[in-house]
Amino acid sequence: MADLKTKYLGLDLKNPIIVSSSNLTASVDKIVACEKAGAGAVVLKSLFEEQIKADTAELMKGVEDAQYAEAFDYLTKTGDYHFIDKYLTLLETAKSSVSIPVIASLNCVSDGSWIDYAQRLERLGADALELNIFVLPAAVRKKGEEIEQIYVNVCRRIRKKISIPFALKIGPHFSGLANMIKNLKDEGASGFVLFNRFYQPDVDIEKLEVVPAKILSAPEEMALSLRWIALLSGEIETDFAAATGIHDGKSVVKQLLVGARAVQLCSVLLQNGVDYVSTMLNVVVEWMDRHNFARLDDFVGMLSQEELENPELYERAQYVKALVGIS
Numbered sequence: 001m002a003d004l005k006t007k008y009l010g011l012d013l014k015n016p017i018i019v020s021s022s023n024l025t026a027s028v029d030k031i032v033a034c035e036k037a038g039a040g041a042v043v044l045k046s047l048f049e050e051q052i053k054a055d056t057a058e059l060m061k062g063v064e065d066a067q068y069a070e071a072f073d074y075l076t077k078t079g080d081y082h083f084i085d086k087y088l089t090l091l092e093t094a095k096s097s098v099s100i101p102v103i104a105s106l107n108c109v110s111d112g113s114w115i116d117y118a119q120r121l122e123r124l125g126a127d128a129l130e131l132n133i134f135v136l137p138a139a140v141r142k143k144g145e146e147i148e149q150i151y152v153n154v155c156r157r158i159r160k161k162i163s164i165p166f167a168l169k170i171g172p173h174f175s176g177l178a179n180m181i182k183n184l185k186d187e188g189a190s191g192f193v194l195f196n197r198f199y200q201p202d203v204d205i206e207k208l209e210v211v212p213a214k215i216l217s218a219p220e221e222m223a224l225s226l227r228w229i230a231l232l233s234g235e236i237e238t239d240f241a242a243a244t245g246i247h248d249g250k251s252v253v254k255q256l257l258v259g260a261r262a263v264q265l266c267s268v269l270l271q272n273g274v275d276y277v278s279t280m281l282n283v284v285v286e287w288m289d290r291h292n293f294a295r296l297d298d299f300v301g302m303l304s305q306e307e308l309e310n311p312e313l314y315e316r317a318q319y320v321k322a323l324v325g326i327s
């Protein structure tokens, strides 16, 4: 039978399916269920920068310091205390309950002192760290370079703090995406999750309210990571995990063919249950057997831009009328 083993962030995974950071990985029971369903690894639900700041503020109670006012406010509003303790316990218990790699996750929007917490995650046995970074470029006075520098600073500081591998989970909104990824890799990032899917607001025109847009992804959304992993996997020596819109086994095969070392799943498992991992893996195995591929290395990256005779296929971005046959 086909061998599905892969290496991602230097970790040995029995197969390339990783359960994404989400509610699916927010408790030990659920993480055990992911392993039972056949997942190659899990990324824990994120610890958010705001939660770290709020927890720090709780410890500082009684200390007069305006800097913590915002965090205090957050803390009292949510009524949920000691996120960090809970998170560290989750990590520690998960590590002793499953044998697949457990990747801890930090969600951040600045290069502040929260970075120190990466060390605690390392000490408790996280196999790797995933940093979900997004700085909303909405401040009219903030230049693109300043925002990009935040990503670089985070990466640099994290690399100095920990020795376990870490991946950056980022969005596609950089004017120089390829160059940015190369820089972040040079600053020490071990891999990249392309791409994060952001919470989007929508408007209810009857209730005249702002409401969340669709929380779960659709399969069409996968085209974005497919193109970028195809463009970059042969160009930048790093590990790419594909994310967003991967809803079936064929899509896993596609992402591997363009050069992904692993894929991350969330929406499809929320919709079908975590056991759907094994259904998707069966499709990959059946496809590999049919094409006489014994192991992943036999075909990973085979359809990356670097390997194509007609590499501009991935660079074509504007529609040509004749191409799509629409008059």
Ligand SMILES: Cc1cc2nc3c(=O)[nH]c(=O)nc-3n(C[C@H](O)[C@H](O)[C@H](O)COP(=O)(O)O)c2cc1C
Pocket: 020, 021, 022, 023, 045, 046, 047, 105, 107, 132, 169, 195, 196, 197, 215, 216, 217, 218, 243, 244, 245, 246, 264, 265, 266, 267, 268
């Ligand atoms: C309910 C829910 C909770 C999520 N929580 C997190 C989180 O804590 N940290 C994170 O990095 N991503 C989080 N995500 C994003 C997912 O990890 C994933 O990147 C995104 O849903 C796109 O993948 P998909 O198309 O397979 O759903 C969450 C997504 C959902 C739907």
